Amino acid sequence: KQEVTQIPAALSVPEGENLVLNCSFTDSAIYNLQWFRQDPGKGLTSLLLIQSSQREQTSGRLNASLDKSSGRSTLYIAASQPGDSATYLCAVPISGGGADGLTFGKGTHLIIQP
């Protein structure tokens, strides 16, 4: 059974710092990996999706990498801002296939101090 773990569970840093959020998964046979952002009381916003054949994806100040063989992904946030404060969730297909439902980590709760 696919399991997803995110470290750290919570992180508080001053504005301007570069930071790394970690995600690990137990079954490396995944079709893709998605990173989401969730603001309090809101839905999930898709940030980045990495296909199994890709090593990384970038969007603005965000960069996500994928190492399938080791079952790991990282989300790098450059020059953090107070608006980046949210919970960040990592998810992979439950059974590996692209059309499957997702299994999620518990998330990293991020606070950026002004």
Next chain:
Amino acid sequence: DAGVIQSPRHEVTEMGQEVTLRCKPISGHNSLFWYRQTMMRGLELLIYFNNNVPIDDSGMPEDRFSAKMPNASFSTLKIQPSEPRDSAVYFCASSFRQGTYEQYFGPGTRLTVT
């Protein structure tokens, strides 16, 4: 595009009552997913449909839960009878069953059963 639409956004009901949650996926998407989020268990897949057909309902917790997708633009999740432990946020997501399979989430329905 309006994104995934869910209704109602909030629902408060008494134990034993029937609850119906509704979802309209993004136009053109042919996969639809229902998830539940609680503090204890995080985000969990309940059921998903491909081309309006239920594919995997193994996440549905009990027979009190049922889901339908009568057409490509509408799905319901019904709980009958509801119990206090069903209190959670229920999310609907949709994706196009080709290419990246990226999932897009609705704003969620916050259900409180008293």
